[in-house]
Amino acid sequence: MVLLAGGSSPVFYHSDHQMIEEDFDRVIGLMGQQIEKLIEDFTILFCETSGIGVGGTCQKADPSTILRVLCHMNDRTANQFLKKYFQLAKR
Incomplete structure (x- = not known):
């Protein structure tokens, strides 16, 4: 859904296929x-x-990708980590 409807320009080219597949595999x-x-x-x-x-x-991931995954995890340890170091509380 994000891929097809998100961002300022939800347009992709056939040549983007490999890059998008690698991003999905990483996440x-x-x-x-x-x-x-x-x-x-x-x-x-x-x-x-x-x-x-x-x-x-x-692994081959950047810190912001890992942080985004942690932000979306429904997990107490992740929540405590985010609260302690980033003052990010779950809703």
Whole structure:
């Protein structure tokens, strides 16, 4: 629904197919992980991209994608993490 009706320009080209498929695979993979692993990966990636650099190995995802997945998870641990570090409470 977001793909076909969202954004400022809901137009895509046949050549966008591969990129869109990779994005779906990445997000679906994140949704299947344990919350604790998502939080750990987010923390590592956030530190690396902000220049703090803690090392470690994470999947190929950016911190904002992981954060968005955490925001949409119906999970107490995710909710507590979001409240503590981002003052984001579930509705």
